[in-house]
Amino acid sequence: MRQYLKRYAQNFDYPLFFTFLLLSLFGLIMIYSSSMMIAIVREEQAPDYFYRKQVTNLTVAFLGFLVTAFFPYKHYANKTVMLLLTIVVAILFTWVKVAGNGADQVGSQSWITVPGFGNFQPSEYAKLFIILYFAAAFYRKAQKYTFEKLQPREIFYPIFLWILVVAGVAFETDVGAMIILCGIAVSVVASSGIPFKTFWKFFGVLGAFGTAILGILWLFKGELLTGNRKGRILSYLNPFEYEETSGHQVVNSYYAIGGGGLEGRGLGQSIQKLGYLPEPQTDFIMAIIMEELGIWGVFIVILGLGFIVYKGFSIALRTKDPLARMIAAGIASWIGWQTFINLGGVTGLIPLTGVTLPFISYGGTSIIILSLAMGILINVSMFEKVERKKAQS
Structure with a gap:
């Protein structure tokens, strides 16, 4: 030591x-x-x-x-650490959906009240989680398959988790965090070392699922463009x-x-x-x-x-x-x-x-x-x- x-x-x-x-x-x-x-x-x-x-x-x-x-960064690729990080993000997003606050004040149900701490915003934790989980998942898969042979189907779980996290943030209608989460995912994948063609395949998968999430919100929830969001777009123009x-x-x-x-x-x-x-x-x-x-x-x-x-x-x-x-x-x-x-x-x-x-x-x-x-x-x-x-x- x-x-x-x-x-x-x-x-x-x-x-x-x-x-x-x-x-x-x-x-x-x-x-x-x-x-x-x-x-x-x-x-x-x-x-x-x-x-x-x-x-x-x-x-x-x-x-x-x-x-x-x-804390040595290599431990983030440990399965136990990855599982703990995933459990935390699952608890936080379930909590914010069931008992979140902020919708009345700012039009976005993005905070939870933690006893003895105050308000906590799960989408902030999600940004760090996506970095660590994506990096660890790609690293572990690359040790088995090498980056040259890595295909989108071989990293189903990080893609699936990314979809769930982005969907959770989208249902809070936190558009800014959604954009950052998408940018983070693309940056981590781009820096992984996978071939250019494979990267674009992966990017296409993320884009397709992201579009599907937005479509579901638009058709069934109608929450993505709340009155507050529409007003911001109109005011941006003039x-x-x-x-x-x-x-x-x-x-x-x-x-x-x-x-x-x-x-x-x-x-x-x-x-x-x-x-x-x-x-x-x-x-x-x-x-x-x-x-x-x-x-x-x-x-x-x-x-x-x-x-x-x-x-x-x-x-x-x-x-x-x-x-x-x-x-x-x-x-x-x-x-x-x-x-x-x-x-x-x-x-x-x-x-x-x-x-x-x-x-x-x-x-x-x-x-x-x-x-x-x-x-x-x-x-x-x-x-x-x-x-x-x-x-x-």
Whole structure:
């Protein structure tokens, strides 16, 4: 154990760790700044109400980070670990379907109440689950068949589980999480090393099943395009026409971005957080950052998140271990997709989906699951460095 810790300390990915830490602390500062009015007026609490809750979330998240950072990533391919991860996702999605909440507040039944913890969003766990399960399943099958001979029919179970997970998220009508789950699945498969033709066959299978899921929802449930979702699509096309209804958030996001200009109004000086922009501490926290800190705030966030995505793909390209490659590429693509969807919604580039900004937005489930993922990525990075040193010696 002592030898393992010594080797770990020598090969720890400090740049990746400090980027993750600085982004989380920067997010904590901006959560305090953006949520003061919401805390006082809506929650009838002290101005630092959301800040204190996020400090607790970060404490739990850091403990989780330490666990996954020291847990050897190769164990995720163990059948017992895969089974435990699957049982957890099954329990969470059954729970959210039977006793979930959020439909009345945001139009999406996406949260469960965990006694002693608070609200938990199963779709956040599902993102990490798909990465680990897909990577482990492909890795185990490749050891038996080799990637060159791997066919979609030989990986029926991960495809089937992916369908169930995406269907579960779709029935919550969490469109943003659905898009990210699809992007993650494609990224993990693309990085597995399977031949190009086989990849397109697999992609075709995923696309066919995904289309079938959407068709079933459209015909029998009618939940995918709720009134809230339809309003977001209409307001995306012309937000100012729907400024009093579904376009309210996007229009006020524009006002925040325009009001900040290049230099920003100054930390704590946002106008749009004073009741004009709903939930400024979650989905639209980037608009507040732009308003208060201007181009420098944008630079900090984009540079930090971009570095994490770059490091993830860089590790995936360097390592010779297929399992490490798929995990690293999956985590990098997850953070990349989620960042794009959030910023795209804030700036009006794409319709709003209710996706948070990684490491920056307020939210316990998001920061905890992302911290677990960062621990796994740093563990993969450490083993990749050891592998590279052995090859050079």
